[in-house]
Amino acid sequence: MISFREVGKTFPGPKGAGPVRALDGVDLEIEEGSITGVIGWSGAGKSTLARLVNALALPTEGEVWVRGHHTSSLGERGLRELRGEVGMIFQQFGLLSSRTVTGNVAYPLRIAGWSRERRGPRVTELLEFVGLADKARQYPARLSGGQKQRVGIARALATSPSVLVADEATSALDPETTREVLALLRRVNRELGTTILVITHEMEVVSSLCDRVVVMADGRVIEEGTVHAVFSAPREDATRRFVQGALRDRPGPETVARLRRRFPGRLVTVGVGDDGEQEAVTDALAAHRDVRTVIVYGGISELAERPVGSITYALEGDPAAVDALVADLAAHARVEEPA
Numbered sequence: 001m002i003s004f005r006e007v008g009k010t011f012p013g014p015k016g017a018g019p020v021r022a023l024d025g026v027d028l029e030i031e032e033g034s035i036t037g038v039i040g041w042s043g044a045g046k047s048t049l050a051r052l053v054n055a056l057a058l059p060t061e062g063e064v065w066v067r068g069h070h071t072s073s074l075g076e077r078g079l080r081e082l083r084g085e086v087g088m089i090f091q092q093f094g095l096l097s098s099r100t101v102t103g104n105v106a107y108p109l110r111i112a113g114w115s116r117e118r119r120g121p122r123v124t125e126l127l128e129f130v131g132l133a134d135k136a137r138q139y140p141a142r143l144s145g146g147q148k149q150r151v152g153i154a155r156a157l158a159t160s161p162s163v164l165v166a167d168e169a170t171s172a173l174d175p176e177t178t179r180e181v182l183a184l185l186r187r188v189n190r191e192l193g194t195t196i197l198v199i200t201h202e203m204e205v206v207s208s209l210c211d212r213v214v215v216m217a218d219g220r221v222i223e224e225g226t227v228h229a230v231f232s233a234p235r236e237d238a239t240r241r242f243v244q245g246a247l248r249d250r251p252g253p254e255t256v257a258r259l260r261r262r263f264p265g266r267l268v269t270v271g272v273g274d275d276g277e278q279e280a281v282t283d284a285l286a287a288h289r290d291v292r293t294v295i296v297y298g299g300i301s302e303l304a305e306r307p308v309g310s311i312t313y314a315l316e317g318d319p320a321a322v323d324a325l326v327a328d329l330a331a332h333a334r335v336e337e338p339a
């Protein structure tokens with residue numbers, strides 16, 4: 001559906017500074033019907049990547065393909081076709097304040113040359129889909145943030161695009177409204193079959209909505225895979241920071257110091273993965289009765305409907321017995337000792 005092949009994007013830098021390398025050697029395949037999250041800290045290149053999908057920007061190296069369109073070699077007609085294939089929603093909604101909800105949703109249809117007779121029923125259908133049929137005549141200023149974003153989604157879907165790109169679409173919303181908008185995006189994917197690309201710096205958005213995740217740092221893709229695979233065993237520091245920020249399952253340095261003062265035993269953090277792993281850990285703890293085991297910290301969440309997190313134990317006993325238990329745990333799960 002979408003293919004990035006060795007894509008680079010360099011911007012001329014500010015006066016006196018060198019050029020800015022926003023994307024560097026990005027290879028990426030987005031499957032039809034998937035929901036893919038692109039996550040990264042500020043400046044990682046996420047928005048630049050999003051803008052390449054509907055040719056709002058073109059790569060300076062490599063190729064971007066969207067549904068068989070090579071974005072760098074499109075004429076005016078090809079570009080119009082591509083923009084019809086790719087809907088976009090933004091953090092600040094991008095609604096026209098001088099037009100009603102109906103006027104906003106009808107706007108892309110007017111541009112695409114739909115007659116007034118065809119536009120009316122299509123707008124009604126779209127507003128019903130996003131649950132805003134009763135707001136058709138309102139102006140955006142009278143709507144809440146969540147309602148504005150739903151208008152944005154209806155507008156983005158007007159021409160039945162096969163791809164929807166959401167650039168920080170929930171970053172301006174409170175947690176409850178964020179959940180509503182994410183639920184709507186899930187419906188768009190399931191009921192309309194739209195492929196969705198979600199650009200975000202919020203791990204919760206990825207973990208609750210996406211099938212796959214692409215982690216970006218410094219213009220590069222540093223990790224990629226299913227949400228569960230990437231977040232349950234992060235390989236890169238940047239990924240680990242996202243997971244840690246969301247799960248808060250591992251004690252930070254100050255907490256570790258406090259735990260060491262309170263508990264005499266050896267601190268060991270044991271990863272929680274799928275069910276089999278947890279059972280093996282419980283069995284190992286039960287088998288080593290000569291070691292006193294105290295749970296001192298931890299957290300378990302769900303990612304892609306599977307458990308993930310860690311539990312930190314203080315293990316107290318004869319050092320050889322504690323060593324034997326730690327070896328037994330390490331045979332079944334990820335074991336770390338806080339620094």
Ligand SMILES: Nc1ncnc2c1ncn2[C@@H]1O[C@H](COP(=O)(O)OP(=O)(O)OP(=O)(O)O)[C@@H](O)[C@H]1O
Pocket residue numbers: 011012013020021022040041042043044045046047048049201
């Ligand atoms: N039009 C532009 N001109 C010059 N530099 C740009 C331009 N657009 C982006 N950049 C630079 O490219 C890099 C990547 O920016 P980008 O906006 O893609 O990152 P991001 O991951 O989306 O970050 P944020 O979440 O802060 O928007 C940054 O260093 C940014 O300053």
